[in-house]
Amino acid sequence: MFIYRARVFDTPTDPFAGGELRSDADLALVVDDGLIIARTDYPSAVAAHPDAEVIDLRSGVLIPGLVDTHVHYPQIRAIGYLGKPLLEWLDHCALPEEAKLGDEAYAQTLAGEFLTGLTSAGTTSAMVFGSHFATAVDALFSQAAEAGLRITSGLVTSDRILPEELLTSVERSVSESQGLIDRWHGKGHLRYALTPRFSFSAGQELLAAGGQVVADNPGIWVTSHLNENHDEIAGVAEMFPEARDYLDTYDRAGLLGRRTIMAHNVHPSDRELARMAEVGAASAHCPTSNSNLASGFFPLRRHIEAGVRVALGSDVGAGTGFSLLKEGVQAYFMQQLDPSGGLPLSSAHLLHLATAAGAEALDLSDDVGDLSVGKRFDAAYISPAAGQPLAVGLEHASSDEDALAKIFAMGTPADITRVWVDGGLVKG
């Protein structure tokens, strides 16, 4: 049993629905076998659990483990290419790197680098866009199982447009997906996500076969890309003349529901938003990627008004790294700059988008997303070195909201010195 004594920030009530930051200057979280069993003042915690080991975290700030709802495992070495829009970026930067994962040893190395990227940044749960190669997806799942992270992922499928070595057939996609589901879905913290790359590279038959896999395996997830870039959207409209819109290409294939997370959705129609709200599908908002690829301004206000769930994604490698703190502040910047009128975001909104909203989108809210009694202890400890600008800022912050804003403005993975999943240290 452990008592974590810390300054704690979390957002159990949704700031987009009138909730606010919950902040405790000196809190004791009593954790038994990974479960938070008490949340109280330190003297009471020690009195009730005199044998517990005390972990003193008072020199920093403890937040819930971060939740990344869109991040590409094969693209860790593709981070940092600048100056290209989506389709050129895929051709020149991402896909040549993804083709290398056909080599099993290479995939093993990348899986390790990728999981280190997540944990270093304080990310404890993620919807991970997998690889086109089943062996590479096995590598990710087996290393994620060892690390203990909450990973939802799957085989990426495409049957047109992309380089030959990344293409599959309808039959092969079904048999490989089913094999991966049988091996990994529901094992520990792992879950499977049916993952067509995007309708631009997946024909109707391939999408429909994926829908059948979802129907045959209730409880698995679906993830893909949606409405990211104008050329992509025009291409999808041309390839699917019978579909009402981009979203409908997935919907008519049986791929849209409560367990669907669509990345980007920068340019949705009102009908698409209404349909996503109706079925409970979520959007993964990836602000550094949207900025880097000049995809556009994410219509956060329209999502919220339509009742569509939104959480943050790093979108490594079009995004510029694993830090959801950076994604948070970039989301803030883009809402500030949006010429059509973005939503003004507080630091509590940013924390919510990076933690509880992600847990909600991934249907993990019973277990993680905030640091309430009854949740598992997934947490990140932000503890900048003394004298660093973030440490100075935290020391002189005018309020807890101000301190949290400084964490988003200045915090980097280097400031996140310890990370726990289910009470086990994964960094530090």
Ligand SMILES: Nc1nc2[nH]cnc2c(=O)[nH]1
């Ligand atoms: N940002 C992004 N969009 C995509 N659409 C299809 N594939 C990708 C990808 O790898 N990254």
Ligand SMILES: [Zn+2]
């Ligand atoms: Zn993506």
